[in-house]
Amino acid sequence: MATTTKDRLIEATAELFRHQGYSATGVKEIVDAARAPFGSMYHFFPGGKEELGAATIRWSGAMYGELIEIFYADTSDPVAATRQFFEAAADTVRDTDYTDACPIATVALEVASTSDPLRRATADVFESWLVQLDAHFARNGLTKTQARSLSVSLFCLLEGAFLLARATREHRHIRAAGRTAAAAVRDALEHRASTVARRR
Amino acid sequence: MATTTKDRLIEATAELFRHQGYSATGVKEIVDAARAPFGSMYHFFPGGKEELGAATIRWSGAMYGELIEIFYADTSDPVAATRQFFEAAADTVRDTDYTDACPIATVALEVASTSDPLRRATADVFESWLVQLDAHFARNGLTKTQARSLSVSLFCLLEGAFLLARATREHRHIRAAGRTAAAAVRDALEHRASTVARRR
DNA sequence: GTCTATAATTTGATAGAC
DNA sequence: GTCTATCAAATTATAGAC
Numbered sequence: 001m002a003t004t005t006k007d008r009l010i011e012a013t014a015e016l017f018r019h020q021g022y023s024a025t026g027v028k029e030i031v032d033a034a035r036a037p038f039g040s041m042y043h044f045f046p047g048g049k050e051e052l053g054a055a056t057i058r059w060s061g062a063m064y065g066e067l068i069e070i071f072y073a074d075t076s077d078p079v080a081a082t083r084q085f086f087e088a089a090a091d092t093v094r095d096t097d098y099t100d101a102c103p104i105a106t107v108a109l110e111v112a113s114t115s116d117p118l119r120r121a122t123a124d125v126f127e128s129w130l131v132q133l134d135a136h137f138a139r140n141g142l143t144k145t146q147a148r149s150l151s152v153s154l155f156c157l158l159e160g161a162f163l164l165a166r167a168t169r170e171h172r173h174i175r176a177a178g179r180t181a182a183a184a185v186r187d188a189l190e191h192r193a194s195t196v197a198r199r200r
Numbered sequence: 201m202a203t204t205t206k207d208r209l210i211e212a213t214a215e216l217f218r219h220q221g222y223s224a225t226g227v228k229e230i231v232d233a234a235r236a237p238f239g240s241m242y243h244f245f246p247g248g249k250e251e252l253g254a255a256t257i258r259w260s261g262a263m264y265g266e267l268i269e270i271f272y273a274d275t276s277d278p279v280a281a282t283r284q285f286f287e288a289a290a291d292t293v294r295d296t297d298y299t300d301a302c303p304i305a306t307v308a309l310e311v312a313s314t315s316d317p318l319r320r321a322t323a324d325v326f327e328s329w330l331v332q333l334d335a336h337f338a339r340n341g342l343t344k345t346q347a348r349s350l351s352v353s354l355f356c357l358l359e360g361a362f363l364l365a366r367a368t369r370e371h372r373h374i375r376a377a378g379r380t381a382a383a384a385v386r387d388a389l390e391h392r393a394s395t396v397a398r399r400r
Numbered sequence: 401g402t403c404t405a406t407a408a409t410t411t412g413a414t415a416g417a418c
Numbered sequence: 419g420t421c422t423a424t425c426a427a428a429t430t431a432t433a434g435a436c
Contacts, residue, residue, distance in 0.1 A: 126364055148376075
């Protein structure tokens with residue numbers, strides 16, 4: 001455990017943000033959870049809660065990005081990858097009593113119209129996820145435009161499903177969205193550029 | 201303008217919740233916006249901020265439900281209705297500088313794991329929207345199961361698109377999700393029970 | 401029902417010793 | 419870098435006059 005105080009602050013903040021969002025999370029609550037001295041927070045993050053928040057958003061985003069990478073690493077079957085990703089998300093949400101869904105969605109909506117630095121952090125993270133997905137789908141023969149359209153649809157289906165599942169406490173909504181997502185990937189691959197070219 | 205103090209409190213709260221969520225909205229801020237005396241808030245809502253919050257969530261949900269009803273009133277073409285609904289949402293989000301999206305999504309994520317009364321209010325609203333959509337799709341020949349699956353997918357696409365659009369300030373994401381949503385409705389209608397029966 | 405004053409607590413942030 | 423004491427402001431909520 002070579003975790004530094006700074007790392008513990010970010011990880012504790014990430015956990016609290018995912019569970020209850022930005023505004024409801026107090027600085028005192030963060031340093032308690034991180035077992036860090038109060039003063040250290042302002043030593044590492046002179047910009048206070050907002051700076052720590054931005055760092056946490058970017059860190060959480062990178063963590064979740066690695067998860068996406070793992071599921072789509074096997075390029076051979078993006079349909080299966082999509083199905084498995086949503087299934088794993090549904091299992092996690094259920095097993096964590098509906099707390100562990102998207103690490104930054106709550107904060108993203110809270111700060112979208114109230115803090116531009118934080119809003120940009122969430123936008124950068126979301127965009128990086130889309131770029132990752134784009135690359136995987138491009139490797140399967142989709143054009144840039146087709147890939148981006150598909151990436152956005154998968155993102156929306158997952159985020160919307162997280163919202164619905166957490167509110168209703170029904171993980172089956174995530175599984176339903178996953179079936180639609182897998183079908184969307186299948187349809188996109190069927191109509192991929194190479195297929196269309198062959199048909200003409 | 202026969203608005204009562206109670207109505208003004210709820211409407212002001214709805215506006216603030218949509219813009220900045222639950223935790224960031226103070227009671228003082230609410231009564232100021234509603235031009236209501238501070239004491240009146242606790243007169244009409246003895247349960248304080250949480251009770252006012254629950255009433256606001258249900259009121260906002262009913263408002264948005266009426267909007268859904270308007271767009272899907274014409275039963276003849278649910279594909280067009282879906283396309284138009286997403287287009288209107290994209291226009292509204294752009295024209296209101298990315299503030300006016302889902303009235304309760306931010307609050308729903310904030311309270312999902314922190315307040316059961318508020319969580320239930322958001323769950324009831326989401327479920328009521330799904331029931332409305334179910335009924336429209338059932339009228340077009342889908343089975344209960346097919347209709348619910350489609351309703352959930354449209355909900356997720358819209359809510360996810362609202363999140364992505366507000367974070368990135370790009371309304372085209374809502375339009376992209378709308379195209380996927382319209383395609384999902386079209387596909388569902390093509391595979392509706394009656395069609396399948398005819399094919400067999 | 402309206403309105404003011406204020407209680408009790410918590411908030412984000414700072415100062416300064418070590 | 420660590421830790422404590424503390425500030426000023428804001429928070430939800432209540433009491434009680436009108």
